[in-house]
Amino acid sequence: MCPLITNIQKYSIHDGPGIRTTVFFKGCPLHCLWCHNPETQSFENEIWDVCEGVAREADIDGLMEEILKDRIFYDESGGGVTLSGGEVLAQDGEFLLELLKRLKTEAIPVFIDTCGAVPYERIKPLLVYVRAFLYDLKLMDSEEHRRYTGSGNGVILDNLKRLWEDGAAIYIRVPMIKGLSAQKGNIDKMICFLKDNGIRPEGINLLPYHDTGSGKYQRLGRAYEGESFEAPGSDEMEEYVKQLTAAGFKNVRIGG
Numbered sequence: 001m002c003p004l005i006t007n008i009q010k011y012s013i014h015d016g017p018g019i020r021t022t023v024f025f026k027g028c029p030l031h032c033l034w035c036h037n038p039e040t041q042s043f044e045n046e047i048w049d050v051c052e053g054v055a056r057e058a059d060i061d062g063l064m065e066e067i068l069k070d071r072i073f074y075d076e077s078g079g080g081v082t083l084s085g086g087e088v089l090a091q092d093g094e095f096l097l098e099l100l101k102r103l104k105t106e107a108i109p110v111f112i113d114t115c116g117a118v119p120y121e122r123i124k125p126l127l128v129y130v131r132a133f134l135y136d137l138k139l140m141d142s143e144e145h146r147r148y149t150g151s152g153n154g155v156i157l158d159n160l161k162r163l164w165e166d167g168a169a170i171y172i173r174v175p176m177i178k179g180l181s182a183q184k185g186n187i188d189k190m191i192c193f194l195k196d197n198g199i200r201p202e203g204i205n206l207l208p209y210h211d212t213g214s215g216k217y218q219r220l221g222r223a224y225e226g227e228s229f230e231a232p233g234s235d236e237m238e239e240y241v242k243q244l245t246a247a248g249f250k251n252v253r254i255g256g
């Protein structure tokens with residue numbers, strides 16, 4: 001089945017190093033209440049309030065043509081392509097493999113931005129084509145994770161261990177919501193999990209919550225359930241940077 005894509009973001013500088021083209025696939029196994037791209041959650045196409053389709057079918061030739069237009073920027077900045085979503089790893093496996101092979105043939109480095117909530121069998125065949133994973137960790141308590149994302153975190157944590165054991169380069173990304181993911185106890189548990197499993201990420205990005213996606217829910221005819229969420233203040237964010245750095249992790253940063 002041909003995946004749907006909602007957007008091809010050019011000149012992106014927050015989804016990995018250098019200047020990148022980020023491709024947003026539609027469909028995600030999680031339904032995070034804070035999601036700022038709600039149009040990427042359903043695997044079905046939807047209609048914006050202006051009667052315009054949310055997504056279009058991806059075709060590999062068209063995608064490659066778009067991506068290759070900016071090759072000079074990738075080469076000069078150390079950038080490349082980031083496959084994101086929604087959840088790219090939940091898309092058709094044959095399509096993904098073919099796209100990754102074409103990108104490798106063109107020597108374009110690929111990052112995959114993932115929530116990790118897919119069977120590991122979907123990830124393993126892609127490893128040789130992927131330069132690094134941007135891997136989301138949200139809530140370390142599985143029941144809390146289920147409450148706020150619709151799913152427990154067992155598969156996500158297990159896949160992270162297996163990715164590390166299989167030699168993948170990993171950047172951890174944490175959406176920081178005050179009193180929820182952004183609380184010392186959650187970050188303590190994250191540190192314990194990473195250390196207990198010997199996982200040494202290339203970097204940890206702490207991403208302060210923002211509500212810029214809330215208007216999109218209305219445009220999709222849905223209610224936004226994240227009104228009570230807020231970002232931690234800058235002092236509190238700095239505390240988490242210090243906490244993670246003191247625990248021995250490198251390249252801990254606020255933002256993408």
Ligand code: SF4
Nearest residue numbers: 028030032035086115
């Ligand atoms: S994992 Fe990302 S794309 Fe999926 S629902 Fe959560 S925030 Fe949205």
